[in-house]
Amino acid sequence: MFELNFMLGSVPEIIRYIPITVLMALVSCLIGCALGIVLALVRFFKVRFLSRLITIYVSFIRGTPMLVQLYLVYYGLPLAVKTIVEAAGGEYDANAIPKLVYAFTAFSLNSAAYMSETFRSALESVDKGQIEACYSIHMTTLQALRRVVLPQAFVIALPPLGNSLLSLVKDTSLAFSISIVDLMAGAKIVASRSFRFFEIYIVVSLIYWVICFVLERLMAFVERRIKKYEKGRA
Numbered sequence: 074m075f076e077l078n079f080m081l082g083s084v085p086e087i088i089r090y091i092p093i094t095v096l097m098a099l100v101s102c103l104i105g106c107a108l109g110i111v112l113a114l115v116r117f118f119k120v121r122f123l124s125r126l127i128t129i130y131v132s133f134i135r136g137t138p139m140l141v142q143l144y145l146v147y148y149g150l151p152l153a154v155k156t157i158v159e160a161a162g163g164e165y166d167a168n169a170i171p172k173l174v175y176a177f178t179a180f181s182l183n184s185a186a187y188m189s190e191t192f193r194s195a196l197e198s199v200d201k202g203q204i205e206a207c208y209s210i211h212m213t214t215l216q217a218l219r220r221v222v223l224p225q226a227f228v229i230a231l232p233p234l235g236n237s238l239l240s241l242v243k244d245t246s247l248a249f250s251i252s253i254v255d256l257m258a259g260a261k262i263v264a265s266r267s268f269r270f271f272e273i274y275i276v277v278s279l280i281y282w283v284i285c286f287v288l289e290r291l292m293a294f295v296e297r298r299i300k301k302y303e304k305g306r307a
Contacts, residue, residue, distance in 0.1 A: 076269065080273070080276055087277060094245050100177055102238050139247055143248075146179040147179070192230055194230075199222050232292075246281070
């Protein structure tokens with residue numbers, strides 16, 4: 074039978090894992106956003122060789138499951154670190170890398186690929202005549218990007234970036250597969266004690282929904298503020 078009291082009683086124990094889930098999502102989003110801008114600029118300016126490599130990287134990330142990417146980082150990163158450390162003459166400790174580092178790396182690389190496409194589309198939507206106008210008043214390319222192009226591109230890219238953040242919050246539920254006790258792993262721990270998985274999954278799904286709803290409202294507020302500022306400046 075469905076036990077409502079058990080479901081409600083499990084909420085306080087599960088919500089204490091929210092900070093680790095939010096931390097993974099926000100840190101990975103910030104790193105992915107910064108990396109995505111760099112990747113988008115390389116493709117926007119069509120840097121030879123690097124642009125082709127980034128295209129392959131984006132295609133690989135978009136064509137493989139997030140769980141597979143997480144495992145590739147989890148098993149591949151220690152091998153890479155071990156090779157570098159031993160080549161430098163040091164000793165490698167497999168437990169020296171916290172598991173959160175694997176999660177940050179995998180989620181950041183994944184979100185960077187999607188965000189780079191968002192930023193690239195936003196950059197291409199900005200009138201190229203504005204860059205030429207910046208050159209005409211003796212601005213450098215960096216100044217033109219920082220003062221004119223990137224602010225406009227960021228406003229255009231903001232809604233898709235919000236969607237990427239929401240997807241990232243949900244993707245963090247895969248972190249339990251590498252032994253990180255996040256919201257999903259905490260829910261499994263609570264459910265395993267009573268084998269009432271259905272009630273626990275209802276609780277955790279509602280918690281994820283509330284988190285995404287709050288972030289969605291926050292992103293909508295930021296978007297309204299930016300648009301209001303743009304209208305006022307115009």
